[in-house]
Amino acid sequence: MELLKQAIREKGKVLSSDVLKVDYFLNHQIDTQLMIEIGREFAELYKNDGVTKVLTIESSGIAPSLMAAHTLEAPLIFARKKKSLTMNNDVYVSQVYSFTKRETNDITVSKDFIKEGDRVLIIDDFLANGQAAKGLIDIVNQAKAEVAGFGIVIEKSFQDGRIKLEEDGYRVESLARIHALKNGQVYFTDELSK
Numbered sequence: 001m002e003l004l005k006q007a008i009r010e011k012g013k014v015l016s017s018d019v020l021k022v023d024y025f026l027n028h029q030i031d032t033q034l035m036i037e038i039g040r041e042f043a044e045l046y047k048n049d050g051v052t053k054v055l056t057i058e059s060s061g062i063a064p065s066l067m068a069a070h071t072l073e074a075p076l077i078f079a080r081k082k083k084s085l086t087m088n089n090d091v092y093v094s095q096v097y098s099f100t101k102r103e104t105n106d107i108t109v110s111k112d113f114i115k116e117g118d119r120v121l122i123i124d125d126f127l128a129n130g131q132a133a134k135g136l137i138d139i140v141n142q143a144k145a146e147v148a149g150f151g152i153v154i155e156k157s158f159q160d161g162r163i164k165l166e167e168d169g170y171r172v173e174s175l176a177r178i179h180a181l182k183n184g185q186v187y188f189t190d191e192l193s194k
């Protein structure tokens with residue numbers, strides 16, 4: 001997605017060979033116009049897939065998922081990283097190792113919101129080693145629902161998240177795929193031969 005690649009080029013900061021900071025438009029300040037375009041793109045990609053729920057993880061997955069869920073006319077559910085006081089015990093729980101925080105956290109989703117028979121589109125801001133994705137798949141499986149596929153805003157293709165998901169038979173749609181982060185520069189996979 002050209003608009004997204006342009007935002008990454010102009011406003012992303014390469015922190016190291018494996019971490020990209022996108023606080024200017026996705027992870028802290030939010031570019032709402034760009035989020036709307038991203039959401040529409042995910043909806044277009046999955047419009048024929050019978051999606052009944054969109055699932056993401058708080059907080060950075062919410063903004064890019066909103067327009068997707070709206071366009072697909074499906075509710076948007078975000079997994080919580082901390083159990084809320086108002087949440088009862090009727091929750092699905094899974095464990096996720098955070099790539100950026102280097103710690104394992106429980107994520108929870110109320111059993112009210114995903115049910116057997118649902119087809120769930122999972123959306124996240126980044127795909128690195130697929131840990132968040134794995135936790136979200138686990139929750140969908142606990143609900144006896146089905147994963148329709150993944151919508152990823154930024155995929156770091158040099159990490160193995162996509163490979164693992166594809167090996168398990170999941171469809172992965174990423175709007176920007178990064179081949180490498182080197183010398184402060186972002187190299188996209190579709191621009192390698194240019």
Ligand code: 5GP
Binds near residue numbers: 020
């Ligand atoms: P994974 O679970 O696939 O290993 O990592 C994906 C999760 O870690 C995303 O939900 C995202 O929050 C975070 N993450 C992974 N890599 C990056 C990165 O390069 N930059 C930022 N800002 N977040 C990342």
